[in-house]
Amino acid sequence: MTPAENTLGGRLLLLAPDNLTSDQHTLYTELKATMVPWAKKSGFQAETSDERLIGPFNSMLRSPLISKALMSVTAAEGAHTELSEKVRQVVILTVGAAWQAAYELYAHVAVAEKAGIDEHKIQLLAAGQKPEGMSIEEDVAYDFTHQLTTTHQIDPTLYERARVTFGEKGLVDMIYLAGQYMTISGLLNTFAVPAPS
Structure with a gap:
């Protein structure tokens, strides 16, 4: 080492x-x-x-x-999610940015690039900002995840948009995914795990 x-x-x-x-x-x-x-x-x-x-x-x-x-x-x-890989990475980067989890953002910037998300959009997501020009699904996933991780509530209008966009299973899948990365971000931040230089 x-x-x-x-x-x-x-x-x-x-x-x-x-x-x-x-x-x-x-x-x-x-x-x-x-x-x-x-x-x-x-x-x-x-x-x-x-x-x-x-x-x-x-x-x-x-x-x-x-x-x-x-x-x-x-x-x-x-294996069983309803969410596309791009939507998954929007969710993960949104959680990582809300938690300011350095290693999580480092890792999933790379994964998001492999998923085909534009580099400028990735950088904005990693900085905790909503990019312009995302697909409808990515846009709704960002709003839903951002609200879930920052206010811990989903307002009725956003809930309805997300339900129409993803269906009930998709909503549950998005919550499970966000929750996994909240747990991972909690591990990373508690133990002050850095990103490799």
């Missing part, structure tokens, strides 16, 4: 693969097989040069059984 990588755990030490408990090692193996390759493919870093997990994954190792359940929800959301 390089000296720069040593700071990537924030308030937590980065756990070495050789020093994990049995439950931690099971989760580590799952994350190495799923999240690390996805991160590489998406264009962001999820491990150090000596294979220590970074981002939310290092903190998740502290509670491996609950974290494994969270990863099951993440997999189910990805």
Whole structure:
């Protein structure tokens, strides 16, 4: 591990693969097989040069059984959502911006680029601003997620717009997705996890 990588755990030490408990090692193996390759493919870093997990994954190792359940929800959301990938990334970046979660924004700027969102729109979303020229679905997803994460209420007019746009299942899917990334952002911010430079 390089000296720069040593700071990537924030308030937590980065756990070495050789020093994990049995439950931690099971989760580590799952994350190495799923999240690390996805991160590489998406264009962001999820491990150090000596294979220590970074981002939310290092903190998740502290509670491996609950974290494994969270990863099951993440997999189910990805497999069964009604939301397009662009809409998903609008939701995730909106949550990350509201929480000012550095690593989350770093990772999902890269994922949003792969999803085909315009770079200028991505930068505005990451800065907590609503871009012009989004699709109807992206526009409604931004408004819904922004209101949910900042005021914690959805006003009747926006609710109706979102229901018409996404249907009831789509609304539930959007709430689940936002909630997952509120949890991830909570982990990142509590442990002051930075984005790699």
